[in-house]
Amino acid sequence: MIPIYRTVAELRAAARVWRAAGEVIGVVPTMGALHDGHLSLARRARAECDRVITTIFVNPMQFNNPEDLKKYPRTEAADAALLATVPVDAIFAPQPDEVYPEGFGSVVSVSGVSEPLEGKMRPGHFDGVATVVTKLFGMTLADRGYFGQKDWQQLQVVQKLARDLNLAVQVIGCETVREADGLAMSSRNLRLTVEGRAKAPVLYAAISAAALEIRAGHTDRMAIREAAETMREAGFERVEYIELRDAETLMPSDDPARPRRMLAAAWLDGVRLIDNIPV
Numbered sequence: 358m359i360p361i362y363r364t365v366a367e368l369r370a371a372a373r374v375w376r377a378a379g380e381v382i383g384v385v386p387t388m389g390a391l392h393d394g395h396l397s398l399a400r401r402a403r404a405e406c407d408r409v410i411t412t413i414f415v416n417p418m419q420f421n422n423p424e425d426l427k428k429y430p431r432t433e434a435a436d437a438a439l440l441a442t443v444p445v446d447a448i449f450a451p452q453p454d455e456v457y458p459e460g461f462g463s464v465v466s467v468s469g470v471s472e473p474l475e476g477k478m479r480p481g482h483f484d485g486v487a488t489v490v491t492k493l494f495g496m497t498l499a500d501r502g503y504f505g506q507k508d509w510q511q512l513q514v515v516q517k518l519a520r521d522l523n524l525a526v527q528v529i530g531c532e533t534v535r536e537a538d539g540l541a542m543s544s545r546n547l548r549l550t551v552e553g554r555a556k557a558p559v560l561y562a563a564i565s566a567a568a569l570e571i572r573a574g575h576t577d578r579m580a581i582r583e584a585a586e587t588m589r590e591a592g593f594e595r596v597e598y599i600e601l602r603d604a605e606t607l608m609p610s611d612d613p614a615r616p617r618r619m620l621a622a623a624w625l626d627g628v629r630l631i632d633n634i635p636v
């Protein structure tokens with residue numbers, strides 16, 4: 358049985374022993390409802406670290422929509438069973454008042470990279486992410502933190518925060534794990550209807566086609582417009598954004614010499630899906 362710690366004190370006691378023995382600690386922060394994308398992070402941590410802690414915490418501070426927070430799936434028993442297959446050394450699954458006790462009043466806010474795209478669509482979201490990740494790094498005494506490229510902007514925010522605040526944690530970005538039809542794995546996919554699930558891979562297909570066209574020399578604007586059109590025709594209710602950005606700063610970029618990323622968010626069946634790819 359993998360131990361499930363509920364308090365920072367219990368978690369710290371375990372982590373201190375590992376630290377004292379000179380072991381390298383990896384942390385995989387999640388909000389639970391685990392799928393193969395999350396497990397790929399845990400497996401990579403397992404391969405690279407002496408000790409692996411997976412955190413399961415649906416962080417209220419990063420939800421700008423209370424309905425979304427309420428609807429977020431909570432499947433701890435199934436999550437623990439999946440993590441036993443990796444296996445990880447510990448699960449940290451605190452209640453919100455353990456993470457945000459009465460009187461809590463600090464916010465970690467990362468400027469620049471957290472402002473466009475998701476930052477604009479979900480005000481306060483990245484402050485919530487940056488604050489909880491900073492706290493989880495502190496609580497777990499981690500040497501390495503594993504994050505998915507699926508949430509590309511989040512990964513850049515965490516990289517910047519670790520750099521800016523001199524945190525002694527190496528932030529590692531892991532490849533997006535996809536379903537066989539290309540749809541990026543996400544706990545939100547479970548909320549799609551059968552029809553919606555059948556249409557959902559069009560998001561990845563459309564941005565992949567646009568990236569190919571841009572690489573072949575077509576203009577960004579044309580390629581992106583076509584991708585949005587393809588998605589609307591497939592039945593997406595709303596394309597929030599499809600943008601070609603500098604991969605690190607997330608600022609608009611027309612410099613093909615720098616790594617660039619195409620990022621997209623769109624609504625299908627009342628579910629907000631995001632994805633991104635290198636260009």
Ligand code: AMP
Pocket residue numbers: 386387388389393394395397398503504505506507508531532533534535541542543
């Ligand atoms: P979440 O539970 O959605 O907050 O995700 C926890 C971590 O898993 C984040 O670092 C995500 O980027 C990562 N993740 C989620 N889905 C995938 C996926 N399909 N492939 C790789 N990593 C993922």
